[in-house]
Amino acid sequence: MSNSRLLTRFIQSCCNVLIRSFLRIKTSGLQPHRAFLQLEPLFKHCNGRGFSSPRKIKHTRNYTTRANTMPKDNKTKKSQSKDTPISPEVPAGPVSRDKTGCVTIAIHAKPGAKQNAVTDVSTEAVGVAIAAPPSDGEANAELVWYLSRVLELKKSQVTLDKGCKSREKVVKLSASVSPEEVLERLKKEAANS
Template sequence: MSEPGRGGQNSPDTDDLSWFRGGRITRGKSQSKEPEKPLPPLGPVAVDPKGCVTIAIHAKPGSKQNAVTDVTAEAVSVAIAAPPSEGEANAELCRYLSKVLELRKSDVVLDKGGKSREKVVKLLASTTPEEVLEKLEKQVEKK
């Protein structure tokens, strides 16, 4: 029988200290590459750590028609032709953005701000922030 406190596969009492390197525990493959840094935000359009494009939105529900009214450094202003009740404006926002960005409705989801005018919409389709910003700015010019 072994003594108490000795034995155990990953015990520090064993002779093999290959798992202990420089004061930190290393198990499995070493992670020599640096963690991915998110791309710098492109105004209101950014890339989250998982690689999805996100858009900061300032929603204006209750408008006469859907329209991208402004693109600033902080957010994209979007007028929504739906009342701000029971999630109608949120659903209409996602529908409208999917049409503007030429994506499937299921690829445009509300990430944050369900009960706020300041929202974050996440795009699940593979697209670039530059493409998204370009399409949004074209909509502002159409007004």
């Protein structure tokens, strides 16, 4: 048998196995993560001259019953004792530290302004006017450049973490500065603007 015929029979065999197993999933309601356990290695069906018919495939395991699933634990939530006082949640503010220890700043971007400026510093976000249009990432690049200048950091130490296509953004600072120092510099820039 030529190599091209052998390859086409192999591809047909693979497709038939996959189609049959997905039809079995659809009709039996089998859980998707267990469906792939039914697929045997396709090379197992290879004999010396070619590939066997997909009708001859025998599956060694049958996961069609739902009795094989693990029972869920009925854990009851422990209620807090009345003796322990509940501490009020302190708002994190626009500047905080993330799990990795980097300082993050929540920013409300206002692209298309005449000049770059920190407009306001609230408890939720820092308002920043950006003198660039919100297209092709120009406003994001301008925001990173402006914040690096305001915070007196290298441009490589200021990165946009979240919100590439949104006005609500999160900027991550990889420099060794404290959140209080960053907040102080932002408030100082807001007062000057």
